[in-house]
Amino acid sequence: MSEKPKLILHVCCAVCGAALADALKDQFEITLFYYNPNIWPKEEYERRLEAVKKLSEIYQLNFEEGEYENELWLERVKGWESEPEGGRRCPICFEMRLEKTAELAKKQGASYFTTTLAISPFKDEEGINAIASRIAQANDLNFLPLAAIGDKKDLWQKSRLLAKQYQLYHQKYCGCQFSLKTTSKK
């Protein structure tokens, strides 16, 4: 039986997941959790899913897929469709994914959870930490912030190197149909 504490690592994509899986694998018994109902279209969701499964095989980690609740996600962000990436739609998107991660942690008896969401330089680390800490407190869990794992810039660079090394799929936009539209306009 493993003596390491259990941790649920919410993974938005394999590229961002690589450095965190690498950094945490010796310290925790990790389950990679792919719950990303924001990702659109479904083919893109599947592509990222396959890459995360590949990551779990490389590091021999447990893997769980959440439901693809894209309609529910659309309902939750209703009214904020025209917001830019980083605007008011994103905290709702983060919250939905982190709530489900905490739910899985409780179900699996894991006392820790964390996420890849803050690793990208485009993402609001403080905002994500605030949402995750609130969810952790409400569920009597421990949230591991990115700063407790390593330096954001170093982790981001390491992730990109590992993704290259393992030939992990690298997406070109954040995930939702609204971010796809704004990214294609750039």
Ligand code: SF4
């Ligand atoms: S831009 Fe990214 S974080 Fe923001 S709502 Fe869309 S998928 Fe979620």
